[in-house]
Amino acid sequence: MTNFLSGYSIQKxxxxxxxGYLEDTVYGHEAGEKEPEGLFDNELLREGQIRSxxxxxxxxxxxxxASSGLVNCAPDYKSKTFLATQTLxxxxxxxxxxxxxxxxxxxxxxxxxxxxxxxxxxxxxxxEVLLEKVDKGDFVAGxxxxxxxxxxxxxxxxxxxxxxxxxxxxxxAHTLSGTIADERRHVGFGENRIGALIKQYPEKKxxxxxxxxxxxxxxxxxxxxxxxxxxxxxxxxxxxxKEQGKESHAMYHGVDLAQADTAEMEAVLADTVLKEFxxxxxxxxxxYQSPIAA
Amino acid sequence: MAExxxxxxxxxxxFLDQVHSFEFxxxxxxxxxxxxxxxxxxxxxxxxxxxxxxxxxxxxLCNYCIGETAALEASSGMIxxxxxxxxxxxxxxxxxxxxxxxxxxxxxxxxxxxxxxxREIEARANKSLLRFKERLLEFVxxxxxxxxxxxxxxxxxxxxxxxxxxxAQNADPITKQILQGIVIDERRHMGFGENDxxxxxxxxPHTHDRLDRIKRExxxxxxxxxxxxxxxxxxxxxxxxxxxxxxxxxxxxxxx
Amino acid sequence: MNxxxxxxxxxxxxxxxxxxxxxxxxxxxxxxxxxxxxKWGGPSDTLAPNEVLxxxxxxxxxxxxxxxxxDKVYCMPCMSRxxxxxxxxxxxxxxxx
Numbered sequence: 001m002t003n004f005l006s007g008y009s010i011q012k013x014x015x016x017x018x019x020g021y022l023e024d025t026v027y028g029h030e031a032g033e034k035e036p037e038g039l040f041d042n043e044l045l046r047e048g049q050i051r052s053x054x055x056x057x058x059x060x061x062x063x064x065x066a067s068s069g070l071v072n073c074a075p076d077y078k079s080k081t082f083l084a085t086q087t088l089x090x091x092x093x094x095x096x097x098x099x100x101x102x103x104x105x106x107x108x109x110x111x112x113x114x115x116x117x118x119x120x121x122x123x124x125x126x127x128e129v130l131l132e133k134v135d136k137g138d139f140v141a142g143x144x145x146x147x148x149x150x151x152x153x154x155x156x157x158x159x160x161x162x163x164x165x166x167x168x169x170x171x172x173a174h175t176l177s178g179t180i181a182d183e184r185r186h187v188g189f190g191e192n193r194i195g196a197l198i199k200q201y202p203e204k205k206x207x208x209x210x211x212x213x214x215x216x217x218x219x220x221x222x223x224x225x226x227x228x229x230x231x232x233x234x235x236x237x238x239x240x241x242k243e244q245g246k247e248s249h250a251m252y253h254g255v256d257l258a259q260a261d262t263a264e265m266e267a268v269l270a271d272t273v274l275k276e277f278x279x280x281x282x283x284x285x286x287x288y289q290s291p292i293a294a
Numbered sequence: 295m296a297e298x299x300x301x302x303x304x305x306x307x308x309f310l311d312q313v314h315s316f317e318f319x320x321x322x323x324x325x326x327x328x329x330x331x332x333x334x335x336x337x338x339x340x341x342x343x344x345x346x347x348x349x350x351x352x353x354x355l356c357n358y359c360i361g362e363t364a365a366l367e368a369s370s371g372m373i374x375x376x377x378x379x380x381x382x383x384x385x386x387x388x389x390x391x392x393x394x395x396x397x398x399x400x401x402x403x404x405x406x407x408x409x410x411x412x413r414e415i416e417a418r419a420n421k422s423l424l425r426f427k428e429r430l431l432e433f434v435x436x437x438x439x440x441x442x443x444x445x446x447x448x449x450x451x452x453x454x455x456x457x458x459x460x461x462a463q464n465a466d467p468i469t470k471q472i473l474q475g476i477v478i479d480e481r482r483h484m485g486f487g488e489n490d491x492x493x494x495x496x497x498x499p500h501t502h503d504r505l506d507r508i509k510r511e512x513x514x515x516x517x518x519x520x521x522x523x524x525x526x527x528x529x530x531x532x533x534x535x536x537x538x539x540x541x542x543x544x545x546x547x548x549x550x
Numbered sequence: 551m552n553x554x555x556x557x558x559x560x561x562x563x564x565x566x567x568x569x570x571x572x573x574x575x576x577x578x579x580x581x582x583x584x585x586x587x588x589k590w591g592g593p594s595d596t597l598a599p600n601e602v603l604x605x606x607x608x609x610x611x612x613x614x615x616x617x618x619x620x621d622k623v624y625c626m627p628c629m630s631r632x633x634x635x636x637x638x639x640x641x642x643x644x645x646x647x
Contacts, residue, residue, distance in 0.1 A: 010394040011331055011401075018320050027317065064373065064382065068389060071370035072431075077396060077412065080366055084393025087370055091386030092316040094379070298571075299582045301624050302613055306631060313629040321580025478578050478627075481607040485628025488606055492647025543605065547645055 008082040008189050017089070021181050028096040028178045033171035035103050038240070045240075048233025050104050052161070054118035055226060056097040059154060062127030064090040066146040069134035073142070075197075082189055086147075089182040096175055120226055122294055126150075126218035129211060140197050144208045147190020148280055149215045155183040156273045160265075163252040187280070195284040202285075209289045212277065216291035220270055227266040234262060314380040314486075319387035326478055333398035334471035340405070341466050350526040351469065352406055354461070356418040357523055359399050359411070361454060364427035365483075366392035368446045371434040384486055391479040398472050405468070423519040426450070426512060433508075440494060444505050447487020448548070449512055452541040455480040457520050461527060488544055495548060502549060509550055567616040569600045578609075579626045586612050587627060602643045606630045617641055 022028070039046050067086040074080045098111065106114050130145040158180045165173040198205065238258070241248060250257040255268045278288040304312065312318055329335070343351070369388045376382045403411045430450070433441040455477060462473040495502055574588035588610045590603060597603065599616040607628035617623070621634040623643065632643035 010390065010397045014323075014327055014394075015331075018324060022320065023324075064386065068370040068373035068386065071389065071393075072367045077363070077400060080363070081393040081397045084366060084370065084389045087373070087386045088316070088319075088390035091383045095316045095383055098379075297582070298585055300614060301583050301586055301626055302622065304624065309624050309631065310629075313626055318580060318626075321582075322578060325577030325579070325581070325584070481578070481609070481628045485606050485625070485630050488628075488645070489630055489647060492645060496647055547605070 008078065008085075008185065010081050010085055013085040013185070017085075017182070022178055025174070025178065027099045028092075028175035029171045030174055033174065035100075035171060036169055040105065042236065042240070044233050044236045046104060048230055048236075050101060050106060050114065051118040051229060051233075052226070053097055053100050053104065054115050055120050055123055055222075057094060057101065057115060058119045058123055058127070059150070060090055060093040060097060062123075062130065063146065063150055063154070064094055065127075066130050066134050066142065066150070069131070070139060070142045070146065073134075073137040073139045075139060079193060082193075086186055086189070089186070093179050093182070096179075100172065100175065120222050122218050122221035122225060125294065126215055126222060129214050129218065133211065138207075140194065140201055140204045141208050141211055143190050143194050143197075144284075144286070145211055145215060147186050148194070148284075149212055149219075149277065151183050151186040151190060152276050152280060153219050153273050155180065155187060156269060156276060158183065160252050160257070160269055163250045164257050167248050167250060191280055191284055198285045205286055209281075209286055212281065212286070213289035213292045216274065216277065216289075217294040219273065220291050221294035223266050223270055227262040231262045311380060313482075314384040316383055316387060319390075319482075322482075323479075326475060330471070330475065332401045332472075333394075333475045334468050338467050338471065340468060343466065347528070348406060350528060351466075352403065352408060352414065353418045353526045354523055355399050355403050355406075355469075356411075356415040357420050357423055357519070358454075358458075359396060359403070359415050360419055360423050360427060361450065362392055362395040362399060364423075364430055365446060365450060366396055368430050368434050368442060371431070372439070372442050372446075375437040375439060377439060381490070388483055388486070391483070395476050395479070398475070402469060402472055420519050420522055422515045422522075426515040426519065429512060429515075440491065440501050440505060441508055443487050443490055444508060445512060447483050448491060448544055449509070449516055449541065451480050451484040451487060452544045453516050453520055455484055456540045457523060460524075460529070464527065464529065484544070488548065492548055506550055509545060566618070567599060569598075569612075569614055569616075571612055571614060574612075576609075583626055587625075588612060597641075602632070602634055602641055604628060604630060604632065604643060606645060611643065622646070 024031070035049075039049060064087065067083055067090050071080050071083045071087065074083055101111065101114065102108065127150075130142070130150060133141040133145055158176050162173055162176040162180060165176065198208075241258070248258045253268050253272050255264055257265060260268075274288075274291075281288045301309070301312075327333075366389065369385050369392055373382050373385045373389070376385055400411050403414065408414050426445075430442070430445045433445055458473045458477050458480065462470045462477065465473060491505075495505075571585040573585050576584050576587045576589060579587060588601075590608050590610050595610070597610065598612075600613045601610050602613075602617055602623060603609075604611055604625040604627070607625060607630070609625060609627045611623050611625050611632070613621070613623060617634050619634055619636050619641070623632050623634065624630070625632060625643075631646045633646045634641050635644050636642070
């Protein structure tokens with residue numbers, strides 16, 4: 001355990017993150033990069049971006065609460081120090097996505113109201129299941145919920161958003177690529193550390209599996225309503241592209257995001273995340289459970 | 295982008311947003327942690343230490359680890375009930391700082407030949423410090439923001455600030471660099487605590503009496519701990535610095 | 551620390567002296583703010599008219615202009631907001647919570 005955990009040290013984190021891929025960035029993107037001008041001329045497009053960014057902020061707030069809560073119940077010093085870096089990563093994500101809301105024209109005074117207006121209630125429930133475990137000081141279930149389920153979902157969502165933004169919004173794409181790099185460490189830690197703990201505490205399996213099923217149900221409900229709410233804004237983006245004679249092909253797991261309808265996009269994201277869960281859970285000795293409908 | 299910016303021209307709101315942000319922390323630690331793996335320049339050579347000195351240093355570092363673990367567990371726990379988002383983000387930088395301190399101290403212990411630090415720390419733990427940690431975590435568990443900030447960011451941080459600075463003056467070159475790096479972080483933590491509590495005490499003066507009782511309870515635990523620590527470092531009698539000065543200065547500014 | 555003076559004093563109601571700040575080797579805040587702070591050399595360290603000592607963290611705070619009573623300055627290393635005051639004939643900083 002000691003050897004693998006040395007890969008998750010703060011020293012390693014310093015070298016790879018602040019002194020590595022985040023060097024010379026400002027709020028996660030290159031200095032001077034801006035949101036595309038067209039966003040500010042079209043309220044439907046701007047609102048669509050605000051809506052999706054609100055859910056990123058809420059997801060990251062949950063991750064911040066969970067990872068900080070887990071430091072206290074971690075069973076060893078090396079896990080505590082890794083979770084300390086994860087806590088800071090999550091706070092950085094809260095900060096950069098909040099900054100994006102400001103860049104999109106949300107005033108700081110309206111931040112909480114905007115989050116309440118656009119935040120997805122299913123995502124809040126998803127977070128509540130996790131935070132209940134953390135509040136009880138349940139390290140094993142907490143890490144499965146946070147570093148496998150929540151982070152696994154975030155990883156795929158960020159990748160999809162990144163694929164969609166790469167061509168049209170380099171600023172947002174750069175912001176996302178830093179968060180994706182962070183998530184890689186988080187899911188890696190979750191899998192590696194919990195794999196050993198599940199062997200040590202097999203009696204925890206059933207509880208973790210139940211939690212995964214519950215969280216997955218809330219996640220699917222989140223995806224369903226998020227894609228539905230984003231439909232008009234997606235259509236508008238396509239209409240504008242067509243009007244301007246632009247052709248874009250943003251590929252994500254074999255689906256062209258620029259051409260697919262929202263049902264197809266939702267299906268590919270849900271399918272990707274659930275498959276990932278299945279694979280990861282299998283590797284750590286847990287059996288994947290079908291989502292419990294929210 | 296301009297090469298420099300006058301900080302004194304910021305409004306108070308802009309200043310607080312700036313210093314509590316990840317971006318600020320990021321630009322700050324880059325200045326003094328770059329090229330210093332585990333908190334010191336890798337070219338620094340270890341000096342010869344006799345067994346007594348080495349043993350004293352190990353005991354001291356073990357107790358620093360207890361202090362840093364207490365701060366790590368407390369600051370992470372406080373995020374959940376911090377009063378605003380900026381404080382949550384600041385505390386997350388403190389969590390990473392405390393985690394780094396713990397890591398560099400554990401690394402130093404391994405350099406000094408300690409094979410099982412968890413066991414060694416338990417064996418050499420100072421009872422007063424363990425009691426302090428217990429009380430601090432009780433404040434955190436009961437989500438008592440004022441008491442937790444006071445115990446951690448004022449009492450514990452200002453005493454660590456003094457002890458580490460004093461120890462750094464007499465330490466071997468590697469330990470010295472590690473401690474100097476930690477002291478820079480402690481400035482932020484201490485300043486956050488004093489300023490946050492200062493604002494709160496103005497708005498809610500009745501908090502004063504409650505914190506005064508906590509101060510009286512914890513004073514003796516921490517002062518005893520650090521007095522013993524200085525003994526382990528061989529800094530006793532006239533040589534011993536006035537440990538309480540920074541701490542007493544901070545609490546005097548807060549009206550205690 | 552001797553920073554370059556931009557204009558010279560002239561009587562009681564003289565305009566404030568202005569300074570050009572150079573880097574001091576202080577690296578404990580982000581780059582763009584570093585020249586506004588320096589390490590304190592202890593009690594024998596003489597402060598320039600554009601400098602004041604932070605009572606919380608013992609770092610010297612520097613300004614682009616000569617400091618006077620009532621000025622507001624910020625100590626970024628410890629996040630304190632301070633007001634310049636006079637004490638025993640010299641300028642000191644008091645924390646403004």
